[in-house]
Amino acid sequence: MMNRHMNNLFDSERTLFTDNWYTIVGLARKLAIRGGHLVGTLRSNRKCNPKNVITTSLNRGQIFGMVSDDVITVLKWKDKRNVLMLSTKHGIETTNIGQRQKLVAIIDYNAAKSFIDVSDQRASYSSAVRKALKWYQKVAVEALMGTTIVNSLFFIIKSMGKKHL
Template sequence: MGEKLAVDEQMVPFKGRNRLKQYLPAKPKKWGYKILVLAGSDGVPHNFEIYTGRVVQPPELPDVGASGNVVLRLAQPIPKHQKHKLFFDNWFTSVPLILTLAQQGIHCAGTVRSNRLPGVSMMCDAELKRTGRGSFDQKTAMVGESTLHAVKWYDNRSVSLLSDYIGAHPVTDVDRWDGKQKKVIRVPCPAVVREYNKNMGGVDLLDSLIALYRTKIRSKKWYHRLMFHFIDMTTVTAWLLYKRDCSSTGMSKEEQIRLYTFKSYIGESLCKSGKNLEHKRGRPSFTIAGEYKEKRRRGPATPIPVPDVRLDATAHWMVMDKKKGRCKVPGCKGTPKAKCQKCDVRLCFTSTSNCFLRFHTE
């Protein structure tokens, strides 16, 4: 689990009739099931909860309001007093929530609504606008053993943030587009805003990766949509962990497997790995669709199966083809007629060259 974590909403697209269906106008898919997710800044999820309405808070957790209780439940797997930072938006942020997490050694930062800052008087939007883009106001207060920083920053519009570990300073300049001047300008940006923008997008990153190759299967069962979503989430999580391991070993991004290929490898392994060949009964079908499918195969070469299938030692039978083809073992220049029925690749099998054994064991 990384140091920087975020809690945000995730939408599972669904437009059927169900009492759990929610409407979120700010999401790309506005109708569906709402899932509350705890994820790292790299997109790896660590905990989630399906939104079902009001939930009774467990007795071992304090009650800090309906939205804040969600964060406390999701934050249970986070190690205490390990300097973890947690980010969330204004639907969750409140003073009691941040103080409760601070007692557990978890620092927080999030956008906050003005009505959740009682007794705090910040500069009004009109005054900040007159000062210009990049202007901000900061208030600091000591509450118990925690120091709370409330920062209001004006860019194209105002936004307020609350944190217990970072304030407005140091202030740095960021690039912003100026519509009047038609060019990019430098705008002062408080440290808490930069920290929030940098680490809040973990759940959105996970959402975008799931949406790239979402499993689309029509069904009348409402829970099927959730099941397929969690399968997609599991696959994307596995790919993110794979990329993390590859980066730790120094492998370049060009050498790493892309998400589409990663999912296709998983599908091929689940379909073939460790399974015997099943012969279809009845007369073989020769349809126009089958002929078109053969013509659409990319390139003249037969693809090599994934290692999970190639090395599973199950149902790899040798058959003889009418035509010769290039042996698939690297370095072999033979053109045998023998091939593996399961892998559908040609392999040498002679007294001097047993490529069939090498292909399925090395």
């Protein structure tokens, strides 16, 4: 199903940013073959994860990563807790943020996902879901109404040239 919806995005050098629910090595490999990129947080228990990256113990501020032959980078970075990342667009490069080093992959991921986080937060303020509905009706109404309304609002504001609400 995903291939049918994403066919027009392949071979266009686009980057797909995913959270740890969708990030897997297999998807990254397929996107890399077709000219796309995948950047996302990674669950430690996924198949095909490099065991030595997952099991490496790090102190705060340390980074460990591996790059495969097909340009898939799996990174582990320790800030307050361990952060696992997968990227076909980035290597293990860092940049200075204030007085500490931060992975470029994490900076790009946070910038791309910030819009989704704001959208989810705004949708939670005014849900169209009623108490009398069954759970599956609530999911459908929320998906159709709440997300659509909030995303439409952001599209209108962005098209007007405003940066913030």
